[in-house]
Amino acid sequence: MDWRWFCxxxxxxxxxxxxxxxxxxxxxxxxxxxxxxxxLTHQTGEWALRLLLLSLAMTPxxxxxKQSWPIRFRRLIGLYAFFYASLHFAVYLxxxxxxxxxxxxxxxxxxxxxTVGFTAWLLLLPLAVTSNRWMMRKLKESWQSxxxxxxxxxxxxxxxxxxxxxxxxxxxxxxxxxLALLFAIRLKPRLHSLLASxxxxxxxxxxx
Amino acid sequence: xxxxxxxxxxxxxxxxxxxxRRELIGLGLASxxxxxxxxxEAKAPIAANSGRSGPDGFTASDTLTRFEDITAYNNFYEFxxxxxxxxxxxxxxxxxxWTVVIGGEAEITGSVPLEALLKPHTVQDRIYRLxxxxxxxxxxxxxxxxxxxxxxxxxxxxxxxxxAFTSLADRSQMPGMAYNSIPWPYREGLRMDEAMNPLTLxxxxxxxxxxxxxxxxxxxxxxxxxxxFKSIKSIVRIDFTEQMPKTSxxxxxxxxxxxxxxxxxxxxxxxxxxxxxxxxAGSDNKLFANRIATLPFNGYAAQVASLYRGMxxxxxx
Numbered sequence: 001m002d003w004r005w006f007c008x009x010x011x012x013x014x015x016x017x018x019x020x021x022x023x024x025x026x027x028x029x030x031x032x033x034x035x036x037x038x039x040l041t042h043q044t045g046e047w048a049l050r051l052l053l054l055s056l057a058m059t060p061x062x063x064x065x066k067q068s069w070p071i072r073f074r075r076l077i078g079l080y081a082f083f084y085a086s087l088h089f090a091v092y093l094x095x096x097x098x099x100x101x102x103x104x105x106x107x108x109x110x111x112x113x114x115t116v117g118f119t120a121w122l123l124l125l126p127l128a129v130t131s132n133r134w135m136m137r138k139l140k141e142s143w144q145s146x147x148x149x150x151x152x153x154x155x156x157x158x159x160x161x162x163x164x165x166x167x168x169x170x171x172x173x174x175x176x177x178x179l180a181l182l183f184a185i186r187l188k189p190r191l192h193s194l195l196a197s198x199x200x201x202x203x204x205x206x207x208x
Numbered sequence: 209x210x211x212x213x214x215x216x217x218x219x220x221x222x223x224x225x226x227x228x229r230r231e232l233i234g235l236g237l238a239s240x241x242x243x244x245x246x247x248x249e250a251k252a253p254i255a256a257n258s259g260r261s262g263p264d265g266f267t268a269s270d271t272l273t274r275f276e277d278i279t280a281y282n283n284f285y286e287f288x289x290x291x292x293x294x295x296x297x298x299x300x301x302x303x304x305x306w307t308v309v310i311g312g313e314a315e316i317t318g319s320v321p322l323e324a325l326l327k328p329h330t331v332q333d334r335i336y337r338l339x340x341x342x343x344x345x346x347x348x349x350x351x352x353x354x355x356x357x358x359x360x361x362x363x364x365x366x367x368x369x370x371x372a373f374t375s376l377a378d379r380s381q382m383p384g385m386a387y388n389s390i391p392w393p394y395r396e397g398l399r400m401d402e403a404m405n406p407l408t409l410x411x412x413x414x415x416x417x418x419x420x421x422x423x424x425x426x427x428x429x430x431x432x433x434x435x436x437f438k439s440i441k442s443i444v445r446i447d448f449t450e451q452m453p454k455t456s457x458x459x460x461x462x463x464x465x466x467x468x469x470x471x472x473x474x475x476x477x478x479x480x481x482x483x484x485x486x487x488x489a490g491s492d493n494k495l496f497a498n499r500i501a502t503l504p505f506n507g508y509a510a511q512v513a514s515l516y517r518g519m520x521x522x523x524x525x
Contacts, residue, residue, distance in 0.1 A: 028493075028495075030493040030495070032495075033281060033291075034273075034277035034280055034281035034291075035281060035344050035486060035494070037486055037494065038344065038486070040495070095495060095496070096486070096499070098498045098499055099498045099499065103481055106481065107480075110476070110481075111478075111479055111480060111481075112479070166342075167389045167390060167460060167461075168289035168387065170387070
């Protein structure tokens with residue numbers, strides 16, 4: 001790795017950690033408002049979702065720019081999405097539920113939005129654990145199929161947010177829109193090649 | 209009617225005195241050591257939901273919520289759906305002049321200027337717990353008049369079984385209305401016996417100050433044993449009705465919000481538990497404050513449980 005990549009990666013780490021550092025500072029200096037636990041839960045969750053969508057944006061970005069560098073940031077961003085999702089879960093578990101841990105089982109089973117959010121976090125676990133070269137080599141082709149789970153996680157995360165809000169669905173819908181757009185960009189070339197091969201097949205069938 | 213603008217600032221009870229006042233009232237629940245050392249109880253850790261009140265429920269022994277928290281963390285969707293939006297946007301609300309229309313099944317009806325509406329009544333102090341359906345709660349020192357006293361003046365007829373309330377809905381003053389988060393205007397309602405209960409307050413101020421705009425100026429309802437959304441803000445209409453009135457959150461999501469919406473830890477909201485709450489009170493960082501148990505009727509069972517005798521509260525949530 002040359003020094004430019006080193007600088008860029010360092011910068012990416014710093015940028016990804018910045019929200020956490022700011023949140024930590026605001027939390028400890030009592031600057032998160034009247035209900036700091038709710039604010040911290042919301043903010044960590046939102047950053048997890050943003051970084052998850054950003055990691056999903058790297059492949060479309062490569063397709064659009066026709067350059068490979070976005071892919072080199074994908075793992076880093078994905079791991080930070082997991083980091084914020086874990087913070088989100090930890091805040092809910094330790095700061096919000098606190099001494100009411102008996103509530104956690106009922107919450108996960110009975111509240112659809114928590115079931116969905118918890119599932120998303122659980123599915124992120126194997127992806128985080130296998131996000132290294134050694135596991136990539138070891139798992140070979142199955143690594144790719146395992147990491148396709150991220151599409152399902154993206155959908156679960158957006159649904160988790162959508163089901164949480166009481167009536168103002170604008171923000172969750174914005175994230176849903178971004179996710180749909182990212183999926184569409186990925187599917188477009190496949191759709192094109194599919195259409196092209198159909199066309200070719202049609203031409204082939206026509207009598208000369 | 210108190211004209212707050214004519215009261216010199218020195219006459220308005222400062223917050224610190226308000227806090228000490230509870231010691232003076234001497235419910236005897238605060239630690240005697242703290243009282244001796246002169247600490248305000250706002251510094252004391254938030255105790256479990258005491259649920260303790262005077263026999264009438266008019267005061268609570270719980271640690272008070274700070275004025276700055278009460279006025280910065282609001283659900284008032286007419287000014288935006290984020291809880292910090294009302295404090296930012298509600299300055300555009302014009303509270304003078306203000307009229308309230310009294311209508312429906314009553315001998316006296318019509319449009320009444322707010323001053324005339326409140327004038328015959330003495331403003332009273334109440335310290336009530338307020339439990340939001342979202343799972344947080346506050347303890348607020350309100351000023352206001354018992355709704356019952358006001359209702360009696362308008363002589364509701366025997367047909368008046370319910371009281372319906374309507375909030376102001378004016379797009380020119382309320383920027384949050386640009387987005388239809390709720391079918392405007394905001395509507396709430398009470399059964400007549402609930403409206404007549406001595407706890408039910410028509411509030412005009414808090415912490416000895418005129419009602420801040422973001423808290424529902426100039427006049428709002430406070431029903432301490434029900435989830436916060438029942439305590440409708442900035443009231444412009446009060447109607448006596450024979451039928452159960454339509455209420456906003458019930459219209460929006462009937463399976464999640466019932467007409468009664470009494471605080472009940474045994475009946476969960478479909479999307480979250482109602483067994484416990486985050487208490488927003490005191491001046492310590494609430495980051496590490498423990499949840500506290502939610503009490504039936506928000507701790508006012510002694511005063512209101514009899515209103516619902518024989519009713520299945522799981523069905524009538």
